[in-house]
Amino acid sequence: MTTIFERDNGAENEYLGECEVSYKLDNKYCRDKKLKLPGVSEGELCRHYTQLADNTYGVNNGFYPLGSCTMKYNPKINEKVAALEGFSDIHPLQPKSTTSGAAEAINLLSKYLCEILGMDSVTLQPAAGAHGEFLGLLLMKAYHADRNDAKRNKIIVPDSAHGTNPASAVMTGFEIVNIPSAKDGMTDIDKLKEAVGEDTAGLMLTNPNTLGLFDKNILKITDIVHKAGGLTYCDGANQNAIMGVARPGDMGFDIVHVNLHKTFSTPHGGGGPGSGPVGCKSFLSKYLPEGECSIGRVKAFYGNFLVAVKALCYITSLGCDGLLSASQIAVLNANYVMSKLSGLFETVGDGYCMHEFVITLEKLKSETGINALSFAKALLDEGIHPPTMYFPLIVPEALMIEPTETESKKRLDDAIEIFKDLYNRAKAGEDMHNAPKRTYVSRVNEVAAARNPIVKA
């Protein structure tokens, strides 16, 4: 597609008009280099971005079973509410007496999240899940420092964890102890027992885990870490499976983050903004950014406030029963798809899955040469956004499928047929290495992009 710079014909839009007064800054302060922003008429600008939007795949374009990302429908009322002037046009530094409505929204959402997560306090400051992890780990750091327990410098992370977990732990000055998962995909209790000790600061665990399985030993796990003097962190990325069913706080977790842009229906915006509130138990509350022994702020002002407003709107719409239904149907939809695909594809875990499941294409690859990447690219030609590929790392040729509760049975049935059809075509010898063929661009050369980076026009 033509870039906005290539459309530049020197057109000038007029939005502001002449200024009634003038002032000339001394030349020594002024830029010499001429600023070169695109010069296009407003009409051309609209057409440009309409074309870009046409080549962007959103949730309303079709099935989006991107595991771990919870691509559910983003209700329109949330957007309408967040755009209200009373929320969108208030200054973060205006007097507190003039923002009681904003305080009410923050307090109410925090209260609801405490209840959903089984925690005592929540901060809305983190702007994303990884940001929440960073904050949660700072709570651990402050807690141990406060107790003069300086030797606790290790964070235990299972090999099935999101990449953000170890990256966050390093940003907070911890060392990583990776522990392998057991054969059934659960935490290996023996390995955990070996890993904990006097240097254990804490454990980071996703539950339900990244295989879409609820760790049945969760109470034992959190107990082992606590007995060793460590704290427990729940990566709540998979909260959509368990709302109203089970709570991290009741599983023995001390700290948890949730992603409002996953479980609580706020849109992903092509990468953000998200919001990653962190909840903790009362003995850690004082270390929160707002607490009396604060770790400090992790972001300016109050976090991604408008995202919080959207999540509050969602919880208000669904209520306790709606949240429970959302999780139940999310789990039903996942199990339905899994049951239909398990005849052809090998799935991980025995029994039922939670809101997502992982299939491995290892056998298909060995038989036909079609790997998870090519299979995913072939799905693009069928109008489906592929599942998350090659994650978790412990499953070879993994595709992680999360249908979410907002998909209809018809969509699921269609998708199931497409998966089966592609499988059969691969088995019949169809070459998918050149897929996709019907998309705006064909397979993109990522290696060349990284070797010779062109990152601006």
Added chain:
Amino acid sequence: MANYISITESEKKQMLDAVGVSEIEELFGGIPEKVTLKAPLAIPHGLPEQKVFAKMSAMAAKNKVYRSIFRGGGAYRHYIPAVVDSICSKEEFVTAYTPYQPEISQGVLQAIFEYQSMICRLTDMDVSNASVYDGATAAAEAVAMCKTPRKNKALLSSALNPQIIETVKTYCFGSDTPYEILPHTDGKTNVDFSDSDASCIIISQPNFYGVIEDVEKICENAHGKGIKVIVCCNPISLALLKTPGECGADIAVGDAQPLGIPLSFGGPYLGFMACKTELTRKLPGRIVGQTTDTRGNRAFVLTLQAREQHIRREKASSNICSNQALCALRAGVYLSAMGSRGLERAASHCAAKAHYMAAELCKIKGVSLAYKNEFFNEFLTICPKPEAALSALDDAGILGGLVVDGKVLWCVTEQNSIDEIDEAVGIVREVCGK
């Protein structure tokens, strides 16, 4: 009650049959009984949309929307052309995930590529990332980019926005990075590198007090000591002021909220980060690059991912995953709509009207500029009765300046007409001038 579920009761039964269970609860059998909730969540029942809207509207109505704002301090009310909201509410942009699948994401990838290009042109830097959370976290991430095994201390100007200082300090606590706060004289950062072992210095241009710093000189001196320079800039001011690139800075960061993003009670905003080529592989977050597809057509893709957490895990340059992509889109649309001349005009409005207001305020007995150094669109005044003046302005629906150490920090943008400025000055005169 809304639930946005598409499955009907009869379909639910069919699906349960297919799965081989009779009740949905059986699917949760893997959760130990001990951790299963026994009672419903203590959250009210759901509401129909009409009632939700009424409830949320009532909440919004409790917040005061000022007709006129003279307060900045890290959040600015600028004019947002209608086209920005229109384009940025296209649901493909709003609802897409991070563009992991480039073949169906060329639109969002190209939009980010164009945003990166515009940030590079504004700052006069080589490489921009796709955004981070906000200006404060951008500054904190920039500090991490400058650390070396031998040098890790950060120098922070005391004339940075306090929100930035606090955020950087928190990140420094996390990574065990020592820091030192540099004092300021007459509103300008006092820099003495004579025996400094620092890895970097962060300064703001213009700074928290609105004052224009000697960035060029600071860069020269810092580089002589092997210290990298991070400049936090107001993106609107970059249409007029000497760019970080021209001054010799290593990294330019800032909050691009002024570029088409509403005040929003502090977020979501937009952290931008741009740097010199040699620091590219230390830059955190997503970067979009241009390449080709198998047919040789131009294509865009997330690139240099070997820096990122999903590939490198504990060896990543940062833990960032989600960013502020939709806000970056807003900035890109805003800059494209305004164009060079439009942005220069916005910046000129800001500077001219701020200087007009400063001059008018200083005509009031007892009111004077706290610093004599040149400023852009924010300035600090000594004011006899700051609280009383602000309260009188508030009564008139005007949000006055921010009280900082007993003085008042004013901000003027193109949104403030001369009539509004005269009115506000008149109210301050009523309170302070007698």
